[in-house]
Amino acid sequence: MTPLRLAVLISGRGSNLEALLKAEAAGQFDASAKSLNSLAIALVLSNHAEAGGLQIAKAFGKPRAVLEKPAFSSRSDYDAALTAVLQQAQIDWIALAGFDRILGEPLLSAFPGRILNMHPSLLPKFGGKGMVGQAVHQAVLAAAEQESGCTVHEVIADVDAGRVLGQARVPVVLGDTPEALAARVLAQEHLLYPQAIRSHVLGLL
Ligand code: GRF
Numbered sequence: 001m002t003p004l005r006l007a008v009l010i011s012g013r014g015s016n017l018e019a020l021l022k023a024e025a026a027g028q029f030d031a032s033a034k035s036l037n038s039l040a041i042a043l044v045l046s047n048h049a050e051a052g053g054l055q056i057a058k059a060f061g062k063p064r065a066v067l068e069k070p071a072f073s074s075r076s077d078y079d080a081a082l083t084a085v086l087q088q089a090q091i092d093w094i095a096l097a098g099f100d101r102i103l104g105e106p107l108l109s110a111f112p113g114r115i116l117n118m119h120p121s122l123l124p125k126f127g128g129k130g131m132v133g134q135a136v137h138q139a140v141l142a143a144a145e146q147e148s149g150c151t152v153h154e155v156i157a158d159v160d161a162g163r164v165l166g167q168a169r170v171p172v173v174l175g176d177t178p179e180a181l182a183a184r185v186l187a188q189e190h191l192l193y194p195q196a197i198r199s200h201v202l203g204l205l
Helices: 015-025 053-059 075-088 134-142 178-202
Strands: 004-010 039-046 064-066 093-096 115-119 147-154 164-171
Touching: 004 015, 004 053, 004 178, 015 039, 015 053, 015 178, 039 053, 039 075, 039 178, 053 064, 093 178, 115 178, 134 178, 147 178, 164 178
Parallel strands: 004 039, 004 093, 039 064, 093 115
Antiparallel strands: 115 147, 147 164
16 A cells, blocks of 8 residues: 655754654554554655754755745745645655744644644643743743643644544653753653654654
């Protein structure tokens, strides 16, 4: 069977992308007795030409694309252009991995239930507009939470509100800084994302 084609969308350093590429290289997305389907990372797309993740994609020999948003274009014009690039590449599934844009129409309708995102908190806590990067971990510490973690979820129009597909938890420790907490959470992201994609897309545990 032809592999399902996954596009990974990035904006920056690409450590989650790297985790997905390593999982693919290790055969975690291969077909097996339990799943006739396999999944191939067919495209890495960034909205910033200088994103470090593009170098990682290059090292893995993956097709790359850059689609920056021209200053004059509207959000829906950008999303239409993005949809066209993804459809041209015959993409079936999309994994957001640190993509710093909120997605809307016509992209969401073109890939219904087929866009996944990694968020660095235990959603529904600490999600929504503005809850990105260090702001998330600062908010977790300010709220004196005893644990945090990461969530893989479906992308819908409401930010960070789609169906939760998987979570991993980490403790918050005494004297934690946002940086230390972010690093602890990130290590779990790298384990959870390939696992959640494998189980949700291919039905494998
Ligand atoms: C991660 O913390 C992820 O949870 C969030 O953006 C960050 C991306 O990091 N959505 P990287 O580019 O994968 O290293």
